[in-house]
Amino acid sequence: MDLNLVRVFVAVAETRSLTAAAARLYVTQPAVSQALAKLRRDLDDPLFQRSGREMVPTPLALSVYPGFRDAIAGIDRTVDAVHRFDPASSQRLFRIALSELGEIGWIPAIHRAVAERAPGMRLEVVPMDVAELPEWLGRGSVDLAVTPAPVPGEFAQTVLKSQAYGVAVSQRHPLARGEVGLADYLAAEHVRVASDSGAANVDAALRRVAAPPPPRVSINHFAALPPLLAGRSGLVATVPDTIAAGWAESWRLVVRPLPFEMAPVDVRLYRRSTTQHAAALDWLFATVAGAIRGSSGQFGVIHGDAVAAG
Structure with missing residues (x-):
């Protein structure tokens, strides 16, 4: 089989687009279409079917993609080893x-x-x-x-x-003193940062003992969190503990352990x-x-x- 046809197949499978595949391979879109037509004849399968703007792979295409991808990657690495990536x-x-x-x-x-x-x-x-x-x-x-x-x-x-989480609160907050109990944690007014990609992990751990409380305030950026907590808002936030401890060096914040089990x-x-x-x-x-x-x-x-x- 012509190796160039395999490259075209892999590019289309990964981009789901003839135009994007052509751009990746530095060829024209008609050249991609011609190569794909030949490969369809060789494999006796349509391989890709258009759905809107996307080229959706057929079951056969999905089954042969991993082997074709690994073969191309192996060849490229071998060539790169000769030329040595600089x-x-x-x-x-x-x-x-x-x-x-x-x-x-x-x-x-x-x-x-x-x-x-x-x-x-x-x-x-x-x-x-x-x-x-x-x-x-x-x-x-x-x-x-x-x-x-x-x-x-x-x-x-x-x-x-590996990152542990903790409860960050103002030094004036009642939860700043002593151990944070689960009931007090659930009753507190929480602030949530929309961009926190670890929030799902916190919710999953909390669901083992209780339903996660709805946030009183939702914000978009972590940069707004320390001044919001350190003010007189009475809010709490569940955040990475080492990061919150760093904020506590310049903001009037304290960090308390979570009142529920959560692995780092x-x-x-x-x-x-x-x-x-x-x-x-x-x-x-x-x-x-x-x-x-x-x-x-x-x-x-x-x-x-x-x-x-x-």
Whole structure:
């Protein structure tokens, strides 16, 4: 079988688009269509059927895709080993999906690590959407993703950190003194951050003993959380405890243990399953993992002063 036909098949399977596949392969869309027509004859199957703007794979296409993908990836890695990927000369753009906290805490370390060895490589941070991650990683819309949320699918991954959660409150709040009981926790007025990709883990742990209380206030950004808690709002928040402890150094906050059992959450780095630029992605995956593991995070940049914290 013509290897170029296999490349076309893999590109269409991953992008679900003839136009996007052509752009990835640096060929015209008619060339992709012609290659796909030949492959359909060779395999005696339509392989893809148009549904709206998407090329939906047939059962046969789904069954042969993993083998074709792995074959292309193996060939590309072999060729890359001969030519040796050189990060110093790379001009590639890579996209990393990060939550707001991930962007605040780790993008400085990631940028430093990449810029030291690959000064021409470009990075783009994509706002985290946990529900879309399987699609993004499966099609290659993003190259890497960092999240504590489990991502369904067969994606290469590695654990970066284990993160516990705690209850953050103002120093003036009644829950700031003594042990936080479950009844008091459930009765408190909670604030929830929409961009917290670990919130589902908290809810799952809490559901083992009680129904999660509805939030009194919902906000979009973690940056708004410390001043909201430190003021006279009477709100509480369930957040990563080490991050909240950092905020407590400059905001009038305290962090208390959760009143229910919750195992630390593993923060994982995921990589896309698509085949393009395998050697460069191998390098970036290892570099980002090392940068985050070696960083304590820059979460303290959300800090207060004597006026704002009061």
